[in-house]
Structures are given as structure tokens and as C-alpha cells.
Amino acid sequence: MPESPIRKLVPFAEDAKKRGISVFHLNIGQPDIETPEAALKAVKNNKIKVLSYARSEGSEAYRKKLGQYYRQNNINVNEKDIVVTTGGSEALLFTLGSITDFGDEVIIPEPFYANYNGFSVANGIKVVPIVSSINDDFALPPIEEFEKLISKRTKAILICNPGNPTGYLYSKEELEKLKDLALKHDLFLIADEVYREFVYEGIEHHSIMSLDGLDEHAIVIDSVSKRYSMCGARIGCIVSKNKDLIQTALKYAQARLSSPTYALLASEAALDTPPEYFEKVIEEYDERRIVLINALSEIKGVKVSRPKGAFYCIAELPVDDADDFAQWMLEKFNDQGETVMVAPASGFYSTPGSGKNQIRIAYVLNKESLVRSVELLKLALEQYPN
Amino acid sequence: MPESPIRKLVPFAEDAKKRGISVFHLNIGQPDIETPEAALKAVKNNKIKVLSYARSEGSEAYRKKLGQYYRQNNINVNEKDIVVTTGGSEALLFTLGSITDFGDEVIIPEPFYANYNGFSVANGIKVVPIVSSINDDFALPPIEEFEKLISKRTKAILICNPGNPTGYLYSKEELEKLKDLALKHDLFLIADEVYREFVYEGIEHHSIMSLDGLDEHAIVIDSVSKRYSMCGARIGCIVSKNKDLIQTALKYAQARLSSPTYALLASEAALDTPPEYFEKVIEEYDERRIVLINALSEIKGVKVSRPKGAFYCIAELPVDDADDFAQWMLEKFNDQGETVMVAPASGFYSTPGSGKNQIRIAYVLNKESLVRSVELLKLALEQYPN
Numbered sequence: 001m002p003e004s005p006i007r008k009l010v011p012f013a014e015d016a017k018k019r020g021i022s023v024f025h026l027n028i029g030q031p032d033i034e035t036p037e038a039a040l041k042a043v044k045n046n047k048i049k050v051l052s053y054a055r056s057e058g059s060e061a062y063r064k065k066l067g068q069y070y071r072q073n074n075i076n077v078n079e080k081d082i083v084v085t086t087g088g089s090e091a092l093l094f095t096l097g098s099i100t101d102f103g104d105e106v107i108i109p110e111p112f113y114a115n116y117n118g119f120s121v122a123n124g125i126k127v128v129p130i131v132s133s134i135n136d137d138f139a140l141p142p143i144e145e146f147e148k149l150i151s152k153r154t155k156a157i158l159i160c161n162p163g164n165p166t167g168y169l170y171s172k173e174e175l176e177k178l179k180d181l182a183l184k185h186d187l188f189l190i191a192d193e194v195y196r197e198f199v200y201e202g203i204e205h206h207s208i209m210s211l212d213g214l215d216e217h218a219i220v221i222d223s224v225s226k227r228y229s230m231c232g233a234r235i236g237c238i239v240s241k242n243k244d245l246i247q248t249a250l251k252y253a254q255a256r257l258s259s260p261t262y263a264l265l266a267s268e269a270a271l272d273t274p275p276e277y278f279e280k281v282i283e284e285y286d287e288r289r290i291v292l293i294n295a296l297s298e299i300k301g302v303k304v305s306r307p308k309g310a311f312y313c314i315a316e317l318p319v320d321d322a323d324d325f326a327q328w329m330l331e332k333f334n335d336q337g338e339t340v341m342v343a344p345a346s347g348f349y350s351t352p353g354s355g356k357n358q359i360r361i362a363y364v365l366n367k368e369s370l371v372r373s374v375e376l377l378k379l380a381l382e383q384y385p386n
Numbered sequence: 387m388p389e390s391p392i393r394k395l396v397p398f399a400e401d402a403k404k405r406g407i408s409v410f411h412l413n414i415g416q417p418d419i420e421t422p423e424a425a426l427k428a429v430k431n432n433k434i435k436v437l438s439y440a441r442s443e444g445s446e447a448y449r450k451k452l453g454q455y456y457r458q459n460n461i462n463v464n465e466k467d468i469v470v471t472t473g474g475s476e477a478l479l480f481t482l483g484s485i486t487d488f489g490d491e492v493i494i495p496e497p498f499y500a501n502y503n504g505f506s507v508a509n510g511i512k513v514v515p516i517v518s519s520i521n522d523d524f525a526l527p528p529i530e531e532f533e534k535l536i537s538k539r540t541k542a543i544l545i546c547n548p549g550n551p552t553g554y555l556y557s558k559e560e561l562e563k564l565k566d567l568a569l570k571h572d573l574f575l576i577a578d579e580v581y582r583e584f585v586y587e588g589i590e591h592h593s594i595m596s597l598d599g600l601d602e603h604a605i606v607i608d609s610v611s612k613r614y615s616m617c618g619a620r621i622g623c624i625v626s627k628n629k630d631l632i633q634t635a636l637k638y639a640q641a642r643l644s645s646p647t648y649a650l651l652a653s654e655a656a657l658d659t660p661p662e663y664f665e666k667v668i669e670e671y672d673e674r675r676i677v678l679i680n681a682l683s684e685i686k687g688v689k690v691s692r693p694k695g696a697f698y699c700i701a702e703l704p705v706d707d708a709d710d711f712a713q714w715m716l717e718k719f720n721d722q723g724e725t726v727m728v729a730p731a732s733g734f735y736s737t738p739g740s741g742k743n744q745i746r747i748a749y750v751l752n753k754e755s756l757v758r759s760v761e762l763l764k765l766a767l768e769q770y771p772n
Contacts, residue, residue, distance in 0.1 A: 007640060028439075035437045043648055044430060051421045051616035051652070053414075086472055086620065089642040102488050102510050118641035124488050124510055230437035232647030234472065254393060255504030256475040260646035261618030262429055266437070 004114045005323050005347040012330035013341050021334050024373040026361045027343040029164065029312065033229040033284070033364075035266075036277050042269030043262055053258040057250050058084025058237070062268045066237065069271055073196065075209040075220070081241055083249045086259045088194050088223030088236035089115065095219055095238055096123045096156075098248035099188055105153045106190075109141060111314065111348030111355055113164045113192070128154070129350045134316055134358070137305045138166035140174040143181055156188035156219075157181070162195045162205065165348045165360035166314055167289075167307020169199055172206045179208070182217045188245075189214065192221040194236070195310035197278055200286045203308050215241035226311075228270040229281075233263035285311050288363040288370055295374035296361075299381065311363050314345055314355075318381065322346065322359050325384055333380045340376045390500045391709050391733040398716035399727050407720050410759040412747045413729040415550065415698065419615040419670070419750075421652075422663055428655030429648055439644040443636050444470025444623070448654045452623065455657055459582065461595040461606070467627055469635045472645045474580050474609030474622035475501065481605055481624055482509045482542075484634035485574055491539045492576075495527060497700065497734030497741055499550045499578070514540070515736045520702055520744070523691045524552035526560040529567055542574035542605075543567070548581045548591065551734045551746035552700055553675075553693020555585055558592045565594070568603045574631075575600065578607040580622070581696035583664055586672045589694050601627035612697075614656040615667075619649035671697050674749040674756055681760035682747075685767065697749050700731055700741075704767065708732065708745050711770055719766045726762045 006027055013023050057063070063079035070077050085091040092115075096106070102124035108116055110129040120127045128149050132138040146157065157178060162169045170178075182189040191208040199205045208218045223236035238249050289307060296304040301318030319325045323344040333339050345358035363370060392413055399409050443449070449465035456463050471477040478501075482492070488510035494502055496515040506513045514535050518524040532543065543564060548555045556564075568575040577594040585591045594604045609622035624635050675693060682690040687704030705711045709730040719725050731744035749756060 004640075030438055032436060034435050039437070040434065044432065046430065048426065048618075049420050050418060051425070051618040052416055053617045086646070087642065093642075097508055115641050115643075118637070122483055122638070122641065231439045232434075232437040232644060234644065234646040251504070252508070254390070255501050255508065256473065256479075257501075258618060258620065260472070260620040260649045262648035262652070263646045266648070 005344040006114070009326055009330060009341060012327055016330045016339060020337060022338045023330070024338065024340045024365060024369055024376065026365070026373055027341045029226065029362045029364060030231055031226065031229045031311070031364045032366065033281055035230045036228050036270055036273040038272045039228055039230060039266040039270040042265045046262065046265055048261070051261055054261050054264050056253040056258055058082065058259065058264065062264060065268060065271045070239065073207065075207050075239070077209065077239055077241065081239055081246060083238045083246055083253055084259055084264070085236045085238060085253065086256070087234040088192065088221050088225065089119070091221045091223070091236040091238045092116070092192070093119050093122065094249045094252040095190060095221065095245070096120060096125055097252055098245055100125050100155045103153060104155045105151060106156045106158050107146060107149050107154060108158045110350060111138070111165050111345055113160055114347045116158060117350055126153070127350050131351060131354065132166070134303060134305050134314055137307070138163065138168040138314070140170060140177065143177045146181055150185050150187070154185070154187060156190050158190045158192070160192040162199060162309025164195065164310055165312045165343070165345065166305060167310045167312045169203055169205065169309035175206055175208055175211060179211045179214050182214065188217055188219055190219045190221060194221065194223040194226050197227055198282060198285055198311060199309040200289060201308055205309065209239065217242070219245060224267045224270055228273060230266060230270065233266055235259055235263045235267040285363065288367055291367050292361065292363050292370050292374065295371060299374070299378045301381070313361055313363070314358050315361060316358050319357055319384060319386070321386070322357055324386060326359065328384060328386070329380050333383060335376055335379050338372070338376060340373045340380070342377070391730040392500070395712055395716060395727060398713055402716045402725060406723060408724045409716070410724065410726045410751060410755055410762065412751070412759055413727045415612065415748045415750060416617055417612065417615045417697070417750045418752065419667055421616045422614050422656055422659040424658045425614055425616060425652040425656040428651045432648065432651055434647070437647055440647050440650050442639040442644055444468065444645065444650065448650060451654060451657045456625065459593065461593050461625070463595065463625055463627065467625055467632065469624045469632055469639055470645055470650070471622045471624060471639065472642070473620040474578065474607050474611065475505070477607045477609070477622040477624045478502070478578070479505050479508065480635045480638040481576060481607065481631070482506060482511055483638055484631055486511050486541045489539060490541045491537060492542045492544050493532060493535050493540060494544045496736060497524070497551050497731055499546055500733045502544060503736055512539070513736050517737060517740065518552070520689060520691050520700055523693070524549065524554040524700065526556060526563065529563045532567055536571050536573070540571070540573060542576050544576040544578070546578040548585060548695025550581065550696055551698045551729070551731065552691060553696045553698050555589055555591065555695035561592055561594055561597060565597045565600050568600065573603065574605055575603055576605045576607060580607065580609040580612050583613055584668060584671055584697060585695040586668070586675060587694055591695065595625060603628070605631060610653045610656055614659060616652060616656065619652055621645055621649045621653040671749065674753055677753050678747065678749050678756050678760065681757060685760070685764045687767070699747055699749070700744050701747060702744050705743055705770060705772065707772070708743055710772060712745065714770060714772070715766045719769060721762055721765050724758070724762060726759045726766070728763070
């Protein structure tokens with residue numbers, strides 16, 4: 001298992017804190033937003049006496065309610081098309097395990113969520129990256145470039161929509177192109193859609209499950225973590241109309257027995273969250289996004305992508321080695337006892353040397369902290385000796 | 387992923403219930419014992435507002451308390467020797483992933499916990515079974531037999547102590563023999579010790595971690611599931627003095643981000659469970675064990691092992707195919723609207739054809755239900771046409 005550049009920074013952040021430095025964490029996707037009351041209450045008021053196993057695939061009641069949620073989101077599935085998992089992580093792990101053999105390949109536009117690589121390694125799968133660029137906000141690379149990478153071992157194309165770490169939101173047209181390619185070469189199209197709700201500038205999110213004719217090839221990875229700000233629940237699911245996939249994933253689910261029971265209570269209750277909750281949360285993220293992008297754009301030499309979804313952006317810095325810079329900010333820099341921790345983007349690329357001058361910023365802090373964080377970043381860039 | 391013979395029975399049990407038949411479940415290790423009050427309370431009284439990720443390896447506070455628990459159990463470890471996992475299942479998955487490459491082998495005395503096979507398949511590992519026998523209550527097979535099975539690809543020996551599905555409790559001498567073998571061939575000795583507390587007839591449980599000189603080779607798989615009757619928590623851990631193993635397992639833990647936060651609260655609080663809880667629970671299991679064994683022994687043609695630990699026993703039935711018999715009990719048999727579901731033991735063997743006339747019984751029901759279940763089993767055996 002490879003170690004991520006973010007993880008390597010953790011001891012430096014801990015050390016900084018020991019020296020009394022306040023660290024603003026722009027490095028992880030742990031929202032500060034409160035979990036919906038309905039979810040918290042369901043756990044507080046639980047009547048459990050024997051904390052038993054849940055059904056391996058999730059209770060029928062929960063899956064039915066999930067089906068309802070998906071149908072409201074233009075994804076025409078029911079409880080039979082869903083396997084509940086222990087986080088989106090496990091959903092991806094089971095999916096990859098179900099559709100690949102040792103040595104098979106999965107094509108992923110990079111930069112991509114670092115753990116995709118970890119899960120692939122764990123399954124003996126080779127990740128084949130295809131580079132997307134900050135110059136067009138990490139839009140889908142030309143479909144011909146995908147096609148060049150398809151081999152006999154290719155089993156799937158994996159996208160994250162909206163994207164972590166890019167914030168890019170794929171258009172219907174881009175998804176249609178991926179669909180055609182998947183059908184032409186009989187590949188699975190896997191979409192991690194855990195940030196579905198978080199889209200801005202009035203643009204609509206399109207699920208791959210809403211594309212006509214892709215039923216047998218589309219697999220959605222989902223999670224309650226970001227949607228309801230409950231990363232600690234560890235509840236996700238696999239959604240697909242492909243019966244074989246669902247049946248194989250179910251066997252994986254049975255092997256690990258069950259997802260956590262308390263978290264399932266919270267997740268089922270979270271589905272009753274009123275729309276106003278999301279309106280407020282999305283408004284909050286959107287304001288942060290604009291504050292962040294504007295502030296970053298004003299720093300000389302910084303190029304920033306304009307995210308249309310999720311709560312991340314990639315920024316290109318006027319440094320040669322963002323890993324080194326990020327470490328330096330924790331080790332050597334502070335302004336009035338404050339510094340900032342960012343995620344070096346190299347961890348989101350699998351092509352060696354790519355993204356060396358980029359960082360990922362998660363806008364999961366309040367606006368005031370974001371403004372101060374960018375100010376710290378600016379000062380740090382001015383003082384950075386390398 | 388292979389499907390277990392128990393899982394195959396589930397639809398028949400569901401169908402029986404639809405026809406109004408009461409089914410006594412002797413087939414799964416889901417205890418009916420109440421979860422300790424301390425654990426339940428910790429969750430009910432939680433003050434969480436943002437359900438955040440936990441630390442990937444478990445909080446320092448929890449691991450410190452776990453260290454204390456282990457030291458009380460003659461296992462000299464501290465927080466640095468522990469990686470908290472999402473259930474014992476994940477502990478085993480991470481362990482196998484950390485110590486093996488694709489195509490490596492693990493030797494396991496059979497019958498063994500069916501999911502060991504599932505986790506091995508998921509990791510591309512070959513399970514090499516070594517048969518133990520009901521005639522000596524599934525004691526450790528001769529160590530020479532183990533040695534014959536060791537190849538260049540052998541990475542570990544895996545035992546469950548006390549055993550699921552056998553209830554067998556390994557003696558200090560047996561463990562010493564395994565230790566010598568592990569050291570001689572530089573293999574890991576992995577022990578699933580999740581039933582540590584549940585031992586009877588005044589016999590002591592010995593952990594592999596209490597054996598001198600095995601520090602670099604011993605890995606313990608643990609879980610709160612059975613200990614505190616909280617299978618639905620999905621919290622376990624890996625315990626080892628081998629730093630490389632712990633470090634690699636930690637990377638797996640980081641890839642899946644975190645274990646479930648509510649369940650961690652419950653698990654940490656569960657460590658404050660007073661000794662009286664265990665005294666009562668063990669007494670209850672012990673009484674059930676005796677009731678069950680005695681009742682089974684009285685059925686003509688039934689041979690039953692005498693378990694000294696956990697809460698399972700294997701019984702040999704006067705039938706050719708226990709899979710068929712178990713299905714028949716659900717499909718065709720009832721007495722006064724009642725029947726019983728057992729686990730065909732074939733699912734616990736990987737040698738084809740082994741255990742065909744055996745079943746596993748979990749004594750997780752109250753004594754009255756156990757007596758009635760065995761009565762039903764007896765009636766069913768009398769009426770079974772095959």
C-alpha cells in the first residue's frame with residue numbers, strides 16, 4: 001500500500017501544534033457542517049438492548065427509502081438495485097473486487113481521489129491514469145485518449161462526479177461520450193457520486209444512472225458521509241441495475257457480515273432531512289467557494305481551477321515542489337502563531353512527476369478562516385526560500 | 387466469492403416464516419445476551435454535533451484502554467501495538483493483505499470459520515486446510531501434518547481459539563508446538579481470539595501473544611462483537627508486536643479512512659464493563675452448553691463434540707447430507723408450527739466432501755429454546771426420509 005503525501009505531513013502538523021501553532025486544515029474533506037438533527041436524534045433515542053448484526057445488504061426498509069431518494073434524483077432504481085456498504089470506501093472495494101481479476105485495469109482521469117489507488121492495489125488492479133488539465137478546470141479528456149488506453153485487461157472507467165479533488169462537474173455530453181465508449185468496448189462505467197447535491201452556478205448534476213441504455217454497465221458509488229456531514233457513520237452503498245454485479249457485491253457484503261448498526265439508524269433517519277437543510281448547506285459552500293477562489297486568484301503566480309461542484313479546488317502554486325512547500329509551511333512558517341495545512345496534489349496523480357506544483361484545498365472551514373488561510377498561504381509563498 | 391451453505395438456506399427460512407412457522411435459529415453466532423449498559427449509555431448520551439471521521443487506527447485514548455485490557459489478560463502490549471478495525475472481519479482482511487502476495491498460502495485447521503475462506507479469496511490467497519476430527523473434539527492435528535503442508539508460498543498459520551465452529555480451546559502445549567513451527571519456518575501465527583472470555587470447565591485461555599519469543603510472528607485478531615454482545619458495532623482490532631505488520635495494516639486502515647464513530651464510543655465505554663457482567667454471561671453460556679450437549683447426546687446416532695470455549699458445537703448426524711437435511715427441516719418439516727435452522731458444517735470445510743454429515747449449533751438461545759430446538763431436531767431426524 002502506497003503512503004499518501006498528505007499522510008506524510010501529519011506528523012509535521014502534530015509537531016507544529018505541540019509548538020503552540022494553530023493550523024488551519026484545508027487538507028481534508030471533513031466538513032464542519034452540523035449533521036442533520038434527524039440523524040443525531042435517531043441514535044440518541046435508540047432503544048437497542050442487544051446491538052445485533054444488521055442485514056449484510058442493509059435492511060429492506062432502508063434500501064426502500066434509498067430507492068425513493070434515488071428516484072427523486074432521476075435515478076430509476078429500487079431496493080433490489082442497492083447493496084448498503086460500510087462507507088463509500090467499501091462500496092468501491094466491493095465493486096472493484098466484483099468486476100476485476102488480478103492484473104485487470106481500470107482507467108481513471110487524474111488527478112483522482114488518492115484512495116482509488118489504494119483500493120486498486122488492495123485488489124491487485126492496475127490503475128491506468130488519463131491526465132486532465134487545470135487549464136480547462138479538469139474537464140473530461142478527449143474520448144480518443146481514453147480509447148487509446150483500452151486494453152484486453154481494461155474492465156472499467158472510474159470517474160468522480162462532481163470530482164474530488166478537482167470540483168469538476170461532468171456535463172451530460174461528456175457522460176454520453178463515456179457511455180458510448182463503455183458500450184462500444186463492453187466496459188463498466190463507475191461513478192463516485194457522493195457529492196451529488198453539492199453543485200453551484202445553477203448547473204445540474206447528471207448521474208450516469210440516468211443515461212439511457214447504460215443499465216448493465218453503470219455502477220454508482222455513494223455515501224452518506226458528505227451529503228449529511230456524517231463522515232464518521234461509515235455508511236455508503238453500491239447502486240446498479242446489473243444483477244450479476246449486485247449479487248457478487250452481496251457476497252462480499254456477507255463475508256464482512258454487516259455494516260455498523262447505529263450508523264444505519266442515523267443514515268436511514270437522515271433521509272428525512274428537510275430540503276431547507278441542503279439549501280442552507282449548499283449556499284454556505286457556494287459562498288465559501290467564491291470567497292476562496294477570489295482570494296486565491298489575487299495571489300501573484302497562483303492559478304486556480306473554478307470548481308462547479310463538491311467542496312474542493314486545485315490550485316497551481318509558483319513553487320517547484322508543493323510537497324516540500326506544504327511541509328515547510330508546517331515546519332518553518334507561521335504568522336502570528338498560525339499556519340495552514342494543504343494537501344499536495346501529487347498524491348492525486350499516479351503519473352510520476354505530475355501535479356508537483358499543485359495543491360488541493362477543501363473549503364470545509366468557515367469564510368473567515370478561509371480568508372485567513374489564503375492570507376497565510378500568500379505570506380508563506382512570499383517567504384518560502386526554495 | 388463462494389456462497390456459504392448457510393446463506394443458501396436463508397430463503398428457505400424466510401419462506402417457512404411466511405407460512406407461519408416459528409424458526410429457532412441455531413445457525414448464527416448472534417448472541418441474545420444484552421449489550422453492557424455502559425456501552426449502550428455512551429451512545430445514548432453522546433454529544434456529537436458533527437459526526438466526524440475517527441482516527442484511522444482508533445483514538446489514542448481507546449487504544450490505551452485496550453492496552454490495559456490486554457495487559458490484564460496477560461498480553462503485554464500497548465497502544466502502539468494495536469490498529470482498531472471495522473470488526474474482526476476487517477482485522478483479518480488487513481492482516482492477510484499485509485502479509486501475503488497474490489498466490490500465497492495460509493494453513494488453517496478445518497473446520498474453520500467460513501469467512502476465512504471469503505477473506506482469503508478476496509486477497510488472492512490459497513487456503514490450505516488441515517483436517518481436525520470430531521473424535522478428539524477437534525484438537526490440534528499432529529504438528530508433523532502441518533509441516534508436510536508448508537511450501538515456499540506459505541506465509542501463515544491461522545487458528546481460532548477458542549474455536550468457531552468447534553468450540554475447541556487449544557492447550558498451552560498445542561500453542562507451543564505451533565510457536566516452534568512458526569519460528570522454524572519463519573511463518574506468522576495468526577490467532578482469532580474473539581471468544582477469549584468464553585471458556586468453561588475451569589480451563590484457562592492462553593493467547594498466542596503470551597508465548598515467549600513469538601513477538602515478531604504473533605498476530606491476534608480481536609473484536610468487541612461477541613465479548614460484549616455487540617456484533618452490530620463492527621469494531622475489532624489487530625494486535626501485534628511486529629512493527630512492520632502494524633505499519634502496513636495502518637495503511638489499509640487509512641485507505642478506508644475510519645471505523646464507525648458511534649460504535650467506537652460504545653466500544654471504548656464497554657471496556658468499563660464490570661467483571662460481574664462476564665461472570666453472569668459465562669455462567670449462562672456454560673449452562674446452555676451443558677443442556678445442549680446432554681440433550682444432543684441422548685439422540686440416537688448423534689455424535690457431539692464437547693466444546694470448552696466459545697458458544698458453538700459441531701454435531702455429527704445420522705444423515706448423508708446435512709445440507710439437504712437442514713433445508714428439509716425448513717422446507718418440509720415442522721412440529722406444532724415450529725422448526726429449527728442449523729448451519730450445515732460443510733461450509734466450514736474447504737476439503738471437498740468433508741463434514742457432509744455434520745452441523746454447527748450456536749447456543750445463543752435461552753435454555754428452554756435450546757431444549758425445544760434439540761427436541762425438534764430429534765423429531766426431524768426420525769421423520770427425515772432421505
